[in-house]
Amino acid sequence: MVPLNSYLILSGILFAIGTAGVFLRRNLITVLLSIEIMLNAVNLSFVAIGRYLGSVDGQIITFFVMTVAAAEAAVGLALVIALFRHRETLSPDAYTSLKW
Amino acid sequence: MDTIAFYIFAAIAILASLGVIGQGNPMHSVMLLIVSFGALAGLYILLQAPFTAVTQIIIYAGAIMVLFLFVVMLLNVPREEPVPLTAAGLLGPTTMKIGAVLSVVLAIEVVWGLSRLGPTWFSQDAEAAGVSSVARIGNVLFTDHAFAFEATSILILVAMVGAVVIARREH
Numbered sequence: 001m002v003p004l005n006s007y008l009i010l011s012g013i014l015f016a017i018g019t020a021g022v023f024l025r026r027n028l029i030t031v032l033l034s035i036e037i038m039l040n041a042v043n044l045s046f047v048a049i050g051r052y053l054g055s056v057d058g059q060i061i062t063f064f065v066m067t068v069a070a071a072e073a074a075v076g077l078a079l080v081i082a083l084f085r086h087r088e089t090l091s092p093d094a095y096t097s098l099k100w
Numbered sequence: 101m102d103t104i105a106f107y108i109f110a111a112i113a114i115l116a117s118l119g120v121i122g123q124g125n126p127m128h129s130v131m132l133l134i135v136s137f138g139a140l141a142g143l144y145i146l147l148q149a150p151f152t153a154v155t156q157i158i159i160y161a162g163a164i165m166v167l168f169l170f171v172v173m174l175l176n177v178p179r180e181e182p183v184p185l186t187a188a189g190l191l192g193p194t195t196m197k198i199g200a201v202l203s204v205v206l207a208i209e210v211v212w213g214l215s216r217l218g219p220t221w222f223s224q225d226a227e228a229a230g231v232s233s234v235a236r237i238g239n240v241l242f243t244d245h246a247f248a249f250e251a252t253s254i255l256i257l258v259a260m261v262g263a264v265v266i267a268r269r270e271h
Contacts, residue, residue, distance in 0.1 A: 002106040003219035007147070010110045012210030014117055016203045021121030023199020029126045029172060033133055036164070037117050040140055043152075051147045052222055056240050059152045063241070066159050067252045071259035073164045077171045078267035084175050085269070 007048035014041035028080050028090045032073065039069050106146055112139035126172045130165055137161045151234050 014037060021034030043062045050058015080090065087094050116136035120129045137160045144153035241249060 001221060002103055002146070003221050005214045005217060005219055006106065006110075007143070009211050009214050010113070010143075012214070013114060013207050016207035016210070017114070017117045017121060019206060020200055020203035023203065025121060027126060029168065029175075030121065030129055033120055033126075033129055033168065036133065036160075037120065037136070040137065040160070043156075044140060044143060047144055047147050047149050047152055051149065052220065054223060056236055059149050059237055060241055060245055062152050063155065063237075064248060064252060066155060067256065070159065070164055071255055073167055074259050074263040075266065077167060078263035080171060081175065081267045090175070 004048055004052045008045055011041045011045040011048070014038075014044070026091045026093065028083070028092060029077075031092065032076050032080070035076075036069060036073070039065055102146055106143065109139045109142040109146070112136070113143070127169070130168045130172060133168075134161045134165050137165070151237050 018034045018036075018038030018041060021037065022031050025031055025034065043065055046058040046062050046065070048058075050056065083095060084090060113136050116132045116139065119132040120136065123129065137156055141153040141156040141161075144150070144156060
């Protein structure tokens with residue numbers, strides 16, 4: 001059997017990978033993908049701890065996190081499309097001014 | 101058996117996630133992220149959460165990632181600048197260096213802290229195993245969390261309208 005610790009360690013490693021992606025990548029779409037990795041890492045700890053506590057709430061909140069992730073992806077990708085129309089690039093360094 | 105499956109799924113998830121942030125083609129990144137989500141769904145099944153595993157496949161791999169793929173194809177994004185996970189990428193601008201260091205520190209902290217605790221085992225009795233049946237989830241979702249569920253529908257409506265308005269072409 002696998003203890004709870006292993007799931008939490010895996011979740012922490014995935015979250016760190018997501019964080020590294022947000023900082024290292026110069027591409028808005030990949031930054032959004034890294035955020036999805038981080039959300040999934042958190043989901044994994046929710047489900048693992050819910051299983052440990054014998055409670056169903058961990059899966060319920062995972063369900064809500066997925067819903068929020070869907071909304072975030074829709075709005076975020078719409079923003080990416082709008083930004084790409086203005087500047088023809090996806091590098092975050094190109095978007096340093098609030099208004100143009 | 102469970103242990104072997106856990107380590108296989110964990111290795112797939114970590115390697116695929118590293119691949120997502122490690123290479124320049126956004127299309128390949130999306131594909132690798134789908135692989136990672138599949139491995140996570142396997143882990144949910146090991147945790148006796150089949151409903152969450154199926155939701156993971158249908159909503160994440162099926163819907164959200166297809167949305168990402170649409171945008172990648174729509175924008176026809178060229179490959180970005182050289183792969184950042186090389187030594188040159190890590191020694192790049194200061195912000196990137198700080199970010200990489202912070203995320204490595206985070207991983208080390210989590211691994212160190214959790215491995216100093218003794219192993220915490222899941223309970224094995226049938227009552228705990230049956231906790232995540234779909235019937236039970238639906239029962240709790242539509243009674244205790246009914247308000248959050250309804251609020252979610254408004255959130256999705258707002259996100260849908262917002263996405264349409266933001267991405268609309270201005271004349």
